[in-house]
Amino acid sequence: MQLFEHASTVPITSYNTEEWQKGYRSLHQEYEYWIDEIEGEIPQALEGTLFRNGPGLLDVNGQQLQHPFDGDGMICAIAIKDGRAHFRNRFVKTEGYLAEQKAGKILYRGVFGTQKPGGWLANAFDTRTKNIANTQVLYWGGKLLALWEAAEPHRLDPQTLETLGQEYFDGVLSKGAPFAAHPWIDPVSQFDDGKPCLVNFSIKAGLSFTIAIYELDLNGKIVRQHDHPVPGFAFIHDFAITPNYCIFFQNPVDFNPIPFLAGMKSAGECIKFRPDKPTRIILIPRDTSSGRPTAQILETQSGFVFHHANAYEEDGEIILDSVCYENLPSVEPGSDYRQTDFEALAPGQLWRFNLNLADQTVKRELLEQRCCEFPFVHPGVAGRKHRYIYMAAAHASSGNAPHQAILKVDVESGERSVASFAPDGYVGEPVFVPRDRSDESGLYTQVQGDEDDGWLLAIAYDSKSDRSSVVILDAKNVEQGAIARLHFKHHVPYGLHGNFTPHYFESES
Ligand code: CO
Numbered sequence: 001m002q003l004f005e006h007a008s009t010v011p012i013t014s015y016n017t018e019e020w021q022k023g024y025r026s027l028h029q030e031y032e033y034w035i036d037e038i039e040g041e042i043p044q045a046l047e048g049t050l051f052r053n054g055p056g057l058l059d060v061n062g063q064q065l066q067h068p069f070d071g072d073g074m075i076c077a078i079a080i081k082d083g084r085a086h087f088r089n090r091f092v093k094t095e096g097y098l099a100e101q102k103a104g105k106i107l108y109r110g111v112f113g114t115q116k117p118g119g120w121l122a123n124a125f126d127t128r129t130k131n132i133a134n135t136q137v138l139y140w141g142g143k144l145l146a147l148w149e150a151a152e153p154h155r156l157d158p159q160t161l162e163t164l165g166q167e168y169f170d171g172v173l174s175k176g177a178p179f180a181a182h183p184w185i186d187p188v189s190q191f192d193d194g195k196p197c198l199v200n201f202s203i204k205a206g207l208s209f210t211i212a213i214y215e216l217d218l219n220g221k222i223v224r225q226h227d228h229p230v231p232g233f234a235f236i237h238d239f240a241i242t243p244n245y246c247i248f249f250q251n252p253v254d255f256n257p258i259p260f261l262a263g264m265k266s267a268g269e270c271i272k273f274r275p276d277k278p279t280r281i282i283l284i285p286r287d288t289s290s291g292r293p294t295a296q297i298l299e300t301q302s303g304f305v306f307h308h309a310n311a312y313e314e315d316g317e318i319i320l321d322s323v324c325y326e327n328l329p330s331v332e333p334g335s336d337y338r339q340t341d342f343e344a345l346a347p348g349q350l351w352r353f354n355l356n357l358a359d360q361t362v363k364r365e366l367l368e369q370r371c372c373e374f375p376f377v378h379p380g381v382a383g384r385k386h387r388y389i390y391m392a393a394a395h396a397s398s399g400n401a402p403h404q405a406i407l408k409v410d411v412e413s414g415e416r417s418v419a420s421f422a423p424d425g426y427v428g429e430p431v432f433v434p435r436d437r438s439d440e441s442g443l444y445t446q447v448q449g450d451e452d453d454g455w456l457l458a459i460a461y462d463s464k465s466d467r468s469s470v471v472i473l474d475a476k477n478v479e480q481g482a483i484a485r486l487h488f489k490h491h492v493p494y495g496l497h498g499n500f501t502p503h504y505f506e507s508e509s
Contacts, residue, residue: 014395014422019463020402021338023426023494024068026057032088033489035078035470040484042083042472043455045435048502049158050078050457050470052428053137053146054495056091061104067268067337068494070110072097073134073146073154075161076459076492078470079506085470085486086506090161092146092154096130111150111267131166135181136497139442140198141220143167147181149203149237159507172214172222178202179214181497182238182307184382187445190243191224191286192217196443199241199286201248209234211295213246213284218441226292228284235271240311240320241383246284247320247355249305252277253328273328275302281355281362283318298355300362304328309350309375312385318355321389321411323348323373347371347400350389350409368409368416370397374429374497378454380447387412388452390430390475395422406430406456406471408478417478421471424464430456431500432475438502452476457500459492460485468492 055071058064065071073092078085091097100107108130109115131151138145144158145167152175153167166175173179183200191197198216203209208231215224233255240247252274259270278299285293309321326346350368355361371394377386393407394400405420406427421427434444434454456473468491471482 014404014420015402015426016423016463017340019424020426022463022466023461023491024058024338025491025493026059026071027074027089027490027493028057029490030090031490032086035085035087035486035488037487038085038484039487040472040482042080042085042484042486044083046433046455046472047081047504048079048433048500049139049505050076050080050431050498050500051137051139051144051158052076052078052459052495052498053134054428055132055134055493056089058493060100060106063106065106065110066115067110069134069268070132071134071493072132073148074493075137075146075156076495076498077158077161077505078457078486079504081504081506087488088161089492090156090163092133092156093163094131094133094154096132100130131176134496136183136499138183138499139501139503140183140185141216141218143220147179147183149181150178151176153179158503158505169214169216169220169222172225178204180237180239184239184241185379185443186241186243186383187380187443188243189215191215191288196441196445197223199246201239201246203234203236205234208232211236211248211282211284213286215286224286224288226284226288228282228292228295230282230295232280238305238307240308240322241286242311242313242318243383244286244313245311245318246286247308247311247318248282248284249308249322250280250282251304251328252279252302253304271328273304275327277302279303279305281353283355283357296357298360298362300353300364303351306348307373307375309389309391310377310382310386312381312383314385316356316358318357319385320353320355321367321375321386322351322353323375323391324351325349342400342402345400347394348373350375350391352411367411368407370394370407370416371400371403372407373403376430376432378432378434378447378451379444380434381451386451388475390432390456392427392429392458393418395420402426403428406458406473406478408452408475419473419478419481421460421462424462425460426463426494427458427460427471428495429497430458430473431498432456433500442502444502450476459495461491461494466491
């Protein structure tokens, strides 16, 4: 078996832990400049803005955060037009960010392990969380929204990235109300006369929990909303949609709140994966025309899913492709995420789930064993049958490792193509941008021509130069590697999610 794609040029371990760690340093400064160092050529037809969110601070005034998921959200905007590109980054000026920067110290407990200084006494019974707005950013209904699943969105100016305030959608959300960081755009919503709509959810925790579904029209107004109480504890980060359903994986985890309330552990550290229990798959119909729809629950083997690639309906089944982990490692108190022993952890792998609604059965099948995450599909196939999935992936075809490659999986032919940036490069989510013009609403709602006719845009960190760049790949020819590399003047800490809009947002100030 060939272990490496480029066995002759890349060492046995494609990465170096110390080099990888350098990508987890804060970026304190806010920049804006024209990118003048470009390798290759930006396609002339590529026009619009890539927005990306992620933790920008991994420390507060030198006090290290315990987990990168606790880091304050920082948005990068790369505006591209006529073969040129402009870079801008801004922190989301949340209440917590402003307060901590002013105080020069950590004032809040983080969900994933960051404690205020002062030991358990200072942390006991402090369940306030800081809305860190660090997970996702998208442009919808004329608003640029920074999302974090445990609280309300922040609205930003798409030109300048200045924070405009919290978003409550005309009072539908209340102060501090959760709103997930993983909305889908249904490109042809049957509930909106075939127009696109945005579908999102929220999880309200309690002894049992409640899933709320929100559907927003093109003006950014919430037009449908329904709540579904579900028993048990849930740690649900993402979901999937089809024309008729919202689909959730209730992964088998237990939550013991006592050490959290007592200030000894963070909430994230109180979650324990239960491999002996099944995953419950919750299907919520989207049709609200005859009142609140009734949820249906199926079960499958244990496993943990953060991200779903896509789902669709076919012949009475729902087909769902998701990145699944055999095991969820517990976050240990006092552990340092920079010391991750990749080899000791189970990799995320791409699985297909066939949900048969009539028989109430679930079949699952491994589609791709290579360690992967951050799946992305053509926006025009959201909730519809897809052929291609793009992901960040490990350089090697087996084992667990940092993401150094971009992987394209053709689920129809089984073909895979890989572009690796090893040994010095580490890449994030590849955002697919269709070559075709968007529709009048500025969305890519249909596939015109081939589904893979377009580009992949990802932010890559190069440990050798200690700088990051945007890499642009031709999605039809992933194996040829980047056709353009737009070098920043600095590094950008490893990020989470983003989106591309055909609106070109650039303002020189
Ligand atoms: Co996510």
